[in-house]
Amino acid sequence: MSMSKRIVVKIGSSLLADSQQLTLRYAFMHGLLSDIAKLREQGIDVVLMSSGAVALGLNAIHKSPEEAQILDKQAAAAFGQPLLLNAYKQVAHEFGFDIAQILVTLGDMEERRRFINIKNTVERLFDNGIMPIVNENDTVTTEELRVGDNDRLAAKVAQMIQADHLILLTSIDGLYDRPPHEDGAQFIEKLENVGDYLEAACGTNALGSGGMYTKLQAANMAQQAGCNTLIAEGIIDRPILSVLNGERRHTTCMAFGTPASAWKVWLTNRLQMAGSLVLNQGAAEALVRTPQPITHTDIISVSDTFQKGDILHVYDESGQEIARGLTNFSSDEVLLLARHPEASTAELLGYSAVPDVIATKNLVILNDNHLSWDAPTEDIHLVAS
Incomplete structure (x- = not known):
């Protein structure tokens, strides 16, 4: 095995909590942290992405995974989180290291300054072992x-710390070309284009919130950052090292060579769509040929409500996503500018500003390696109204 210097390991609730009793599976936790201790001894920084708090707290609020609603899950998480972290802390001490908890929200990962603050926190924790x-x-x-x-x-965390490997431990041994219970299902050991298998990767379980589909989406995001993704079963004995050493079957999603800059990787890999623009076909074709600013005169419709500094998805008139970029204006301001192309920015908005809705430096043209998002079908505001 060629050892990585940084690894992100993600484990789901179904591996940590017994699906019937909703109690911790300590045997799995011991195997997991034993492997992490060995990696740390070799000078490798590890971030553990761990679900489990909601599952461990459901008994306390007398709810099953199937019937729990959002308020139930919030309460269960509040009860289960200290149980989970206390267990991790005790087992980690058995193996001679300490842990810290970082709880994040969607906004923390999508807003650049907060994203960098989290990165700095992770780096300081690494510095202190x-x-x-x-x-x-x-x-x-x-x-x-x-x-x-x-x-x-x-x-996103793998991108943040420029990890070499993202390891997704799950309830099956990897990716198949169709649901694995179907006759003739073929195991996929290695792939580059995850888009070829998205249709076959549906489904989730009662405890987990994702499935193979989200794992392939995650793999594509990691690929953009030059990080390999390994999808494998979360077994009890040596769940990480047996995968890294190639001792058991797993699926590897290969990284795309040299990654783009950290800024462009962050721009293009989103967790949620804040808003979108549709450009007239001429402007869209020109943009794809030669990256250039998007101006208000290029826009024929705006979707969703967004604020200055949000990342927008940019489409041509056929609904093909062509770019993503950071907006200089809110959705209301963009619409106002686009509907009055003859007026100046100062006249319309009350302050002077460069009229570019998205500047070239804050724009990334998508290529075939990116998974595109479907164009919105609701909350569309036409410029010519």
Whole structure:
């Protein structure tokens, strides 16, 4: 095995908590932290992405995973989080290292300054030999304002720390070309284009919030940052090292060579769509040929409500996503500018500003390696109204 210097390991609730009793699976936790201790001894920094707080707290609020609603899950997370962290702390001490907890929200990962603050916290923990355990802050998130799965969140963390490997431990041994219970299902050992298998990767379980589909989305995000993704079964004995050493079957999603800059990787890999623009076909074709600013005269419709500094998805008139970039204006301001192309920015907005809706330096043209997002079908505001 060619050892990585940084690894992100993601484990789901179904591996940590017994699905019937909703209690911790200590045997798995011991095997997991034993492997992490060995990696740390070899000078490797590890971030652990761990679900489990909600599952461990459901008994306390007398709810099953199937019937729990968002308020139930928030309360369960509040009860289960200290149980989970106390267990991690005790087992980690058995193996001679300490842990820290970082709870994040969708906004923390999508807003650049907060993203950098989290990165700096992780780096300082590494400097002091402490392993960060990261999870979404389920006590405060709602369905509209949450990442929703730790697979893609783990990929964002892998991008953040420039990890070499993202390891997704799950309930099956990897990716198949169709649902694995179907006759003739073929195991996929290695792939580059995850888009070829998205249709076959559906489904989730009662405890988990993701499935193979979100794992492939996460793998694509990691690929953009030059990080390999390994998808494998979360077994009890040596769950990480047996994968890294190639001792058991798993799926590897290969990184795309030299990654773009950290800024461009952050721009293009989103967890949620803040808003979008549709450009007239001429402007869209010119943009793809030669990256250039997007101006208000290029825009024929605006979707969703967004603020200055949000990342927008940019489409041509056929609905093909062509770019993503950071907006200089809110959705209301963009519409006002686009509907009055003859007026100056100062006249319309009351302050002077460069009229570029998205500047070239804050824009990334998508290529075939990016998974595109479907164009919105609701909350569309036409410029010519």
